Amino acid sequence: MNRFLLTHATVVLSDQVCSDLAILVQGETIAAIDPDGTAGAVEIDLSGRMLMPGLVDLHCDALEKEVEPRPGVHFPLDLACAQADKRNAAAGITTVFHALSFANHELGVRNNAFASDIARAIHAWQAHALIDNRVHARYEVTDETASPYLSALLGEGVVHLLSFMDHSPGQGQFRDVEAYRNYLAKTYKTGEAALDDILQRKAESARGALSRMEALAAAARDRGVAIASHDDDSPSKIAAVDALGAVISEFPINLETAAAARAQGLATLFGAPNVLRGKSQSGNMRALDAVLAGVADCLCGDYSPAALLPSVMRLPELAGISLPAAIALVTRNPARAAGLADRGEIAAGNRADLIAVRQCAGLPQVERVWSAGRPALSAHFAPA
Template sequence: MTHLDLTGAEVLLPGGLRVQTVSFAQGIMQAEQVGRIVDLTGFLVLPGIIDLHGDAFERHLAPRRGAMKQMNEGLIAAEAELAANGITTAVLAQFVSWEGGLRGLDFADQVFGAIRATAPDVVTDLRAQLRFETHMLDLYAELPDRIRQWGLSYVVFNDHLPHDRLAAGKTPKRMVGQALKAGRNPDVHLAMMQDMHARRGEVPAALDALCAILAEAGVQMGSHDDQTIEDRAIWRGRGVRVAEFPETQAAAEAAHAAGDAVVMGAPNVVRGGSHNGNLSAVDLIAMGMCDALASDYHYPSPRRAALMLADTGLCDLAAAWHLVSAGPAKVLGLADRGTLAPGMRADMVILHKDSRRVAATLAGGQFSYLSGEIAERFIG
């Protein structure tokens, strides 16, 4: 395994950037120099990005319907994209949803199996998250066993049923296209949605029981798109302590006040707001109520968001980068990563100082990405 001393670079420490030697051996950060010296003058060395929720890997698994038959190869392509964007730990968020198709149970079973099979052969630490649609009542009995078989430690609950339109007796928007993508007759698909909506009164008790089982098994749980203080209180009562992408300031404030982790989307920062008009991540960060930023649907966004936050002066670089490194590590309970302190995993991203583009990424002391001029410095 690589033993290197990186000199000349500006290194991101809790107090900010400072020219300092970075040493690592056997995949662990070291306090003293240990090996071959590599001059990285003109570069920045920062902790590796920890992405605790992203689904951009989907396009690598199925770039066109039916086009990808070897899912493992799709995951390897996704890992290459993650590494090129400085991500050293990635939580791949896979739906199990009534929508079917790429979000159906059968596809999820294949994805989770492929992640378990592929993860040992790649450098980036790949982990899986289940995003479960709460109104799929017929799956509740078997779900704990499936989660155990899939080897999952993180489950997030969603409800994307268009309840307002269903309650009004209207056909949901894009329903026909959605049904056809799932391989269902549109009438059958609509009847399924109507039935789930009609049984919505059974969901709270079913969730209470399911969350109790998962909590007992040590599974971390999150809720998606909380809207109200009451929503967050109910989820917290079930042991669901991560609030992913709360839609309102009230829900985010309630989560923060109770010590629940608040996760927002990095694209929200890059775009200057939510793509669907929900709570602004920048506003929440300014109020000190955001614990971590996730890629959501765009892997370049965590790096870009952190740099933008520092450039605008909303927070310094150390605080901004914390949102994509040590912050996510804390949310996930990964005490061995997130900073460049001695004893931590040697996870780091090296940026060109001027362009701040990714030049190299190392996870556990191994290169997952290396491109351009910097390669000559390491190889020469």
């Protein structure tokens, strides 16, 4: 059985940062913190590094770009999954929920059949993966054709998180038609006629959305799959998704809505790129303002896995919170929100998802990664 002792690191625990603490790993789990007996354990010296839990990313759609790096240019799905797996490990992410959009009125990889193929490819690649790769199925609720695809994936056990999103202009992320047209035009490089067709079909398909959501939510709950809501824009929207069994509010667009979500018991999720850039790409609330107001529970990679670690390492200075509190936004909190009680915290008995980080010219770099006690990445950076 795999048995090793991580020594001389600065260790980020749930409530404190400890210098020169030893962590014993046995098999897939953390066996002990500062153990008395370590006979037979291989020592790994982490002097100069910070040891923290592996990051948990509940929402990242970067895999879609691995599959389709340019509009209409598609790579083999196993290659795309392998590349995303390695990129996430290099970013210190040990559990990732690949966000796949089921939005047939849109184009490219967001076609329902194509998105289903990608979901199954993720599931198949997991047998060879470095880290824990999961599927976050994002259902565009104005799409009347997606339900059979999602029901099938839920039945196969391929989906691990289901979210409801509504990108109809006039609410949520896109509060006017022109903003949504610009988004589609830039994303899909398509013409005015195609954009008009997408908008018209979305409006027509809005009828019946609630019944489709209720049926999918029931199927998710039956299988123990966590439910999220996307771009919530009001306390009334929070009440509606809470009735469906949602436990996560992704990217609430204002403080009032984020506060309502937390009051209702939903975990709030914001984008780490928003922290690094200091603003939202769609002009909504800054993630930093949510942290400052105490209404942010989790951060996610959104479209950039590499943004997670540097964003939280900056938060103690930007937001005046402790390093353990900042790290919890990308470890313990998202793990708990998704119902994963076995990870996200360095504690005896937990899954041994761990990362060793070195500061290089002021930038945190991941040097070592262990996923369920198994080495997933080894690199070396010159000291700062």
